Amino acid sequence: MKAIRFKEPWKVDCVEIEKPTPGLGEALIKVKMAGICGSDIGAFRGSNGLVSYPRIIGHEIAGEILEIPDDNKKGLKVGDRVVVDPYLYCGHCYPCSIGRTNCCTDLKVLGVHVDGGMTEYFCHPADMLTRLPDEIPWDLAPISEPLTIALHGIHRGGLIAGEYCVIIGAGPIGLLAGMVAQAYDAHVILLDLVQERLDFAKSLGIEHIINSGKEDVVERISQITNGNMAQQVMECSGANAAIRNAFDYVCNAGRITLTGWPKKETLIPTDIITRKEIDIRGARTSAGEFEEALELIRSGKVDVRAILTKVVSMDEVAETIIDIEKNPGNYMKVNVKMD
Known part of the structure; x- marks a missing residue:
């Protein structure tokens, strides 16, 4: 399958890697759309000290479930459209015990600490998926992730x-x-x-x-x-x-x-x-705010399409990232169509 990888700072390529197999408690997702984030541009520059290389990027992810455990907590099923919560937490440290999973002492972010989901197929914990309302098209779905960050800052205040x-x-x-x-x-x-x-x-x-x-x-x-x-x-x-x-x-x-x-x-x-x-x-990342973010998009109370600059193909990602780095004023949000 295809994936977008930073081999090292200033080196971005669309590469072929092996299609993943879901582990215990994981779902297999056919990725439909993924977003390019400002943090990805920092990783491209090598200015994000949290990123290790080589690294497959992508933490703003939406797709269709191909496989999922029957006993998942949210009752999700094969064929459901979902968005991915990209903040992997341990579940047993003090912040996790009080529901502030974004403050986990062993937090791992997709595309930063571990490989992300700007790939054709992706495996992720089934309980960290949120069903995407039918009214929200694929090209807007990844923007729910940065919207959760905005929501979290507003909530914290x-x-x-x-x-x-x-x-x-x-x-x-x-x-x-x-x-x-x-x-x-x-x-x-x-x-x-x-x-x-x-x-x-x-x-x-x-x-x-x-x-x-x-x-x-x-x-x-x-x-x-x-x-x-x-x-x-x-x-x-x-x-x-x-x-x-x-x-x-x-x-x-x-x-x-x-x-x-x-x-x-x-x-x-x-x-x-x-x-x-x-x-x-x-106010770091987000915790449990995807459902509200998706409802704000679905209802039109937050017009995320207004900040979507364009949608590109996987083959266009490398040149797009290079151009965003050179001309950031020309872009707000860019999403990548994965098929």
């Missing part, structure tokens, strides 16, 4: 209707988080340095946009919120300066969720944390 939510970074996760927040009837203020991305966000219906390189962000947020500042700030860029600035954007007794991954430590103002009594919460 406890956002409720009527609150103001500042989102830093108008990439795919920030845009999805903005659409989720508005689906929750909150007021979104989206920040970015790139005006074209902000204009695109506005075209999606995002309520407020601020160019953080050209405007006084604190003043603008104060104006929008009638001087109160934001109840939740969700940092999606991973930029150290943006992380620091989040403390100026949040209101007294507000919450900050950190979804972006900075490459180095950030000096943070502990005096502001104490004075405002800010809650700071990490």
Whole structure:
């Protein structure tokens, strides 16, 4: 079968590998569509220190079940359309015991720590599959995975209707988080340095946009919120300066969720944390959020098609990844049709 593999940094190929055989408790899936993620581009560059090589990529995966144990917990059957939860957890460490499986002390992510699913066939634990609603076409299904990450950041901040939510970074996760927040009837203020991305966000219906390189962000947020500042700030860029600035954007007794991954430590103002009594919460990947993500897509409350740049074939993946790395501003989400 065909698979997309990084032999080493800067080396991506469509290769032939052996079709897998499912192990105990696993399902065999005919992969229909897989997404290219920003983390895949980091792995291509060699800048993701968690990735080992050679590595088959792919953690945004949707397909059809060909084989599955009869006793699987979700009652899935051969022929069912499913999406894959790519975060493999041990099930017995402390985080797993309290349901926070994304914080597993031995977490393994598809396409990062272990081989992923940008392949024609893929085996995965049967209990880590979620049925795909009939109304959702294959080309949109993989976007449910980044949507779970956006959802997890919103959930970690406890956002409720009527609150103001500042989102830093108008990439795919920030845009999805903005659409989720508005689906929750909150007021979104989206920040970015790139005006074209902000204009695109506005075209999606995002309520407020601020160019953080050209405007006084604190003043603008104060104006929008009638001087109160934001109840939740969700940092999606991973930029150290943006992380620091989040403390100026949040209101007294507000919450900050950190979804972006900075490459180095950030000096943070502990005096502001104490004075405002800010809650700071990490937000890593997702845990149990696929069903809600799929319902938001099915209902149209989050328009994921708006961020789908294009669909390519497996034979086009290598050149597409190379171009995304060179021209990231030309892309939001790219999915790969596997047959």
